[in-house]
Amino acid sequence: MSTDERRMAVLSAIVEDYVSTSEPVGSKALLERHQLNVSAATVRNDMAALEDEGLIAAPHTSAGRIPTDAGYRLFVDRLQAIRPMSKGERSAITRYLEGADDLDEVLERTVRLLATLTRQVAVVQYPSLTRSTVRHIELVPMSPDRLMAVVITGAGQVEQRVVPTATDYTTGTGAEALARARARINAATTDRRLADALSALSTLHAEDADTEDSLTAGILAALEDALAEERQAKVTLAGTANLARAQGDFPLTLGPVLDALEQHVVLLQLLSVEAGQDEGVAVRIGTENPVSGLQSTSLITSGYAAGDEHVGNVGIVGPTRMDYPAAMAQVRAVATYLSRIMGH
Template sequence: MSDERRMAVLSAIVEDYVQTSEPVGSRALLDRHRLNVSAATVRNDMAALEDEGLIVAPHTSAGRIPTDAGYRLFVDRLQAIRPMSRGERAAITDYLEGADELDAVLDRTVRLLSTLTRQVAVVQYPSLTRSIVKHIELVPMSDTRLMVVVIMGTGRVEQRVVPTGVDYTDGPGLEALARARSRVNAATRDRRLTEALHALGTLHAEDTGTEDALTAGVLDALDDALADERETKVALAGTANLARSPSDFPMTLEPVLDALEQHVVLLKLLGVEADQDEAGVSVRIGSENPVSGLHTTSLVTSGYGSGDEQVGTVGVLGPTRMDYPATMAQVRAVATYLSRIMDA
């Protein structure tokens, strides 16, 4: 059996099974696809694919379905990601353009992606450690408290209230606050947060008197923000889509739902490095997922970022019986547009 013909038969089985959710037989392949071979040849090819562990008979019948290995070979041999239609691209632009705040942008992102793919969509909030500091604002709350507001290039905002021993609400205090604000921003602007912390440490060592208390407060606030980085959130939408095809989860949906309810698990899933294709899309199929409860699912992800820096991951999770070419295109398109928003 030639490799080219083997892939044609495997691709036909994957496409038919994704569309119908029914095991695929040789007669159906001949009726639906231009394979230009005899029925006997198709049966021989299917037998060889089964011997290689790429397809399997779910029960005693002439039909076969892809295995995880079959899906993997199919995805690896895709010549190109299916292009999205002009209408689909316009829908992404129109829907995401209306949001300004980060929470709203990411909420719209997962709602849009779950609608496009009819799967579960998930997006990781931008990582603080990979983000760029755009501005630090110092706001006196009272004569004993100061709010430190850190605005990242991704739109993420961190706020901390720190105690002060000086009244910064009027007179000399306001002047000292203005000087400190200027120096803090000059030291941190357009730097990654970890680099900004180092620069602030140097500034803190050089400062004296009143401004020293301010830079110490800013350092404490940023240290707290980094300590909370492990609690980075995720946004999720479309869980109900899993119930559209109960036959894809013949045993139970419970382990999948349990995993989706745990943000720590989702962050682990999104943070695992996976091979990406040239378009920056990665696909993990079945047991390739590091979470045992998700071995009946596939995860398609793509990174998004600000400038050249990837700050988070967006993707969809669904049954292994997934339209991989379309899903990969949709995830990539949404990740690309999300990156543009971060750079705006």
């Protein structure tokens, strides 16, 4: 075993013991609990080297050592594989999640399950619905100079706009012109995704002299608002009480952590982390988090899909002292089953 491999084994042992006991780890305890097959002097030298590298540190009140954020990061990066869940655990996840009737209940069950499995705070991002399509666009005359444009999306969302017009669509001739415009507009947008429908309607706006500019502009505005609303994703979370169980892991108070978790904009910012490509799991540790209130926590996330399309992320927030291999496996497993349900 090389010196680097041996020191990595010592670091891994320190991480495992500290996560298990929440007590700083000394060289004597390492030798008693782990088959390191080296002398006490070698372990002390390795611990000194790890401390010099900033991977472990000594709390003021103890002769033992605890992992630093950098130590946890190296430990996570060196994991050879994410520990798989048992067949029974996987079956339980499937049964629990598939018992839900609608999207809200699926996501509520997802966070409750993940919070229970990991004993951390679980959070899930609602799926991005920018894949919604235009179902129909209706144009309804209200007066000689006003018209109501109604955009109905495939997700059932309705956007309405009152559009001023230069043409009186309440007359017989106007009604015929409106029918032609309605047909052209729906031909360009129906069953297209909102963003694609916007593009198609912009092209129609430029090329079709018969469709009144103000009419097309009003529908474009309604489509843009529908798209903006669907991009305003939301989150749901569970297991906040789990933080109290780990209160000793937070240096001062839980207040900043709880404040950050209450802000859904913050959670969305955190969940926007791209999942790692190798195992589909991303880990942010301590000060790697951009939110000051959460720099005493770690965030583990994984993406979930609907069909072939990534539509959201699911993850956990907890103290940096956590069982990373197990938590990563649990987050990945729940995300995988959520993808299966979303793809039905």
